[in-house]
Amino acid sequence: MKVAFVEPHLGLFGGIRRILELANRLTDRGVETTVFHPEGTPCEWMECRARVRPSARLLEESQDVVIYNDPNPEDFGLVRRAPARLRVFYVLELYETSLLPGFHPMIYRPRHQRTLYMKRSLKAGYLLLTNATWLTTFLSDRLGLESTLLLGGVNREMFHPVKREPNDGFRVLCSGDPRPRKGTDDIRAAVELARRSCPEIRLDTYHGRGVPQHEMARVYGAADLFVEASHQAGWNNPAAEAMACGVPLVCTDIGGVRDFAVHERTALLAPPGDVPAIAAAIVRMVQDDALRGRLVAAGLESIDRFDWDRSADRLIEILERSLAREAAHA
Structure with a gap:
């Protein structure tokens, strides 16, 4: 299976950590995984065991799955044109939740571009994943959208109890x-x-x-x-x-x-x-x-319940099941 993640950058942000943790574990499990971002440069703050390529290269090779999570016009357009069997929008945040249910692009577009592309992404017909239970509930109850929960984890090699020294104060x-x-x-x-x-x-x-x-x-x-x-x-x-x-x-x-x-x-x-x-x-x-x-x-x-290895295994299961369903309807 070939999986591509499309990111706006590889800066030090929680959403990028989530993608790199998953990309690393997919790579470890034999999934041909590539992270695309505009510069195509290696991540400087965290190990990335997946391939890293410039965003423009996404259009040059076919993928089984393309996953993106940032609702911006560049990534939205790139994913829409990418040669792939399955497109996935991984919802990490909803931003302006008060606007989404009644959002009208012609009214809000000048001041709320992120919300515009959030709603376009949610309505594009892609497989929707969410990274928290409240997001799954909001999409179902407020927008009538079905999504699949993919909780993340905590990297125990980086974040774990250490021996503490007494503090002053x-x-x-x-x-x-x-x-x-x-x-x-x-x-x-x-x-x-x-x-x-x-x-x-x-x-x-x-x-x-x-x-x-x-x-x-x-x-x-x-x-x-x-x-x-x-x-x-x-x-x-x-x-x-x-x-x-x-x-x-x-x-x-x-x-x-x-x-x-x-x-x-x-x-x-x-x-x-x-x-x-x-x-x-x-x-x-x-x-x-x-x-x-x-x-x-x-x-x-x-x-302790939140483990990146379990998350990666669940992602592979979700993608394989979705690809099989797509093939059956082809």
């Missing part, structure tokens, strides 16, 4: 991603509020500091608490990674965490954008050692 870690939807400003405000009760709190971030991937377990493991306050996400990699590293987790109650983060069981959850609620959860964590220990133990057990 109480170290709270967040990614520090400056994009507004990531909620970093909410975290900073919540920490300032929490310091009124717990002045020993100090806040650290890792975004933009060039930390090599093989050192991320050490970065997570040095924290007493990880806080993630995204307003929306298809799947939340930092929260899952922190949980896999055995770090107590406070996060916002969004679809992107609900497959693994359960309030009072594996994490403490707060409504998105609710700074006082996030602050209250932080204070509870600081003041209750037993709570942190209980959530960490349950979190490690929960996140």
